[in-house]
Amino acid sequence: MKLSPAIEQLVESLKRLPGVGQKSAQRMAFHLLERDKPGASRLSDSLKHAVETVGHCNSCRTLTENDLCSICLDERRRDSGVLCVVETPADVLAIEQTSQFKGRYFVLMGHLSPLDGVGPSDIGLDKLEQQLQSDNIEEIILATNPTVEGDATAHYIADMADQYNINTTRIAHGVPVGGELGYVDQTTLGHAFSGRKQFTR
């Protein structure tokens, strides 16, 4: 059986969401059309509104519909002198939830990946260099992902920061809190050993 065209089209569109295949998309489409048409209309409007208005923050490049995001607008955070470099807006959210970081961010929206044709200017490193020159930055915290590309990107930025005599740190990698040693992969465990700290009591 073929679904009727409007439903088929909706299912195809839902399949473009990450993690949604044919079955989930059908389930979503039927749910919205059978039980939640107001929700479907709201989703349609939100999507349209977001696509039309959301762009990048002029300072940190994160997603926002304003010229500057709420963090870059906060003067105390701008003047803190600490800049945290992350790969995606989702990373900003995750770090904000710890409530531990009071500086500002720079969001690369990706990582260096020469094989895919992603060079320094594609992830805004030219813009970052301008900020290193003009803004009063004392420390750069590199919070890119601990992957090959994330590490390479971190190295590149550290080299750049060196030219402007800015202190560079990298977030710690090791055994997750609550994790069990037996289930941690060997690279992480290697990091945990090489990054060990003096035991304090």
Add this chain to the structure above:
Amino acid sequence: MKLSPAIEQLVESLKRLPGVGQKSAQRMAFHLLERDKPGASRLSDSLKHAVETVGHCNSCRTLTENDLCSICLDERRRDSGVLCVVETPADVLAIEQTSQFKGRYFVLMGHLSPLDGVGPSDIGLDKLEQQLQSDNIEEIILATNPTVEGDATAHYIADMADQYNINTTRIAHGVPVGGELGYVDQTTLGHAFSGRKQFTR
């Protein structure tokens, strides 16, 4: 950190999809806004179009944007004299994928559930009764779910069919093909025993 309003609103709307929580909704929103704005626009348009046009088939009550769905329009299927009663449009899809059933459907869009205030007319049983009276139906196949409500609904429809001297059958319940006895629940296994058939060689 609060997300900017347009993104926050999009995340809230995405959370209305079944099986999507805060984290998945954020991931979907960031994915669409960072990497697939055309997909987001297409989804928005498909939702709007589907909400505006999709209604119920006048004959079988399934979801369609036309007066009659493609199955009800098929004369050979209409004239087959076999009517399969299912709970949802997704069930129709599942049965169609077997390519074994050549009759037509009646989609209840739910099941009898007196505690939730769902009575016979809410699931279109008045309409079904009209069809039993006027159409030339020889057999009703009850394919409602093997749950308490689905079974109760099947019993109700079987009683109704009796009044019009229409033969009623229920799909078989038993051990799924490829399943292992040890992992099958006891009710299913009970059904498999009581529904056993003569072994043919």
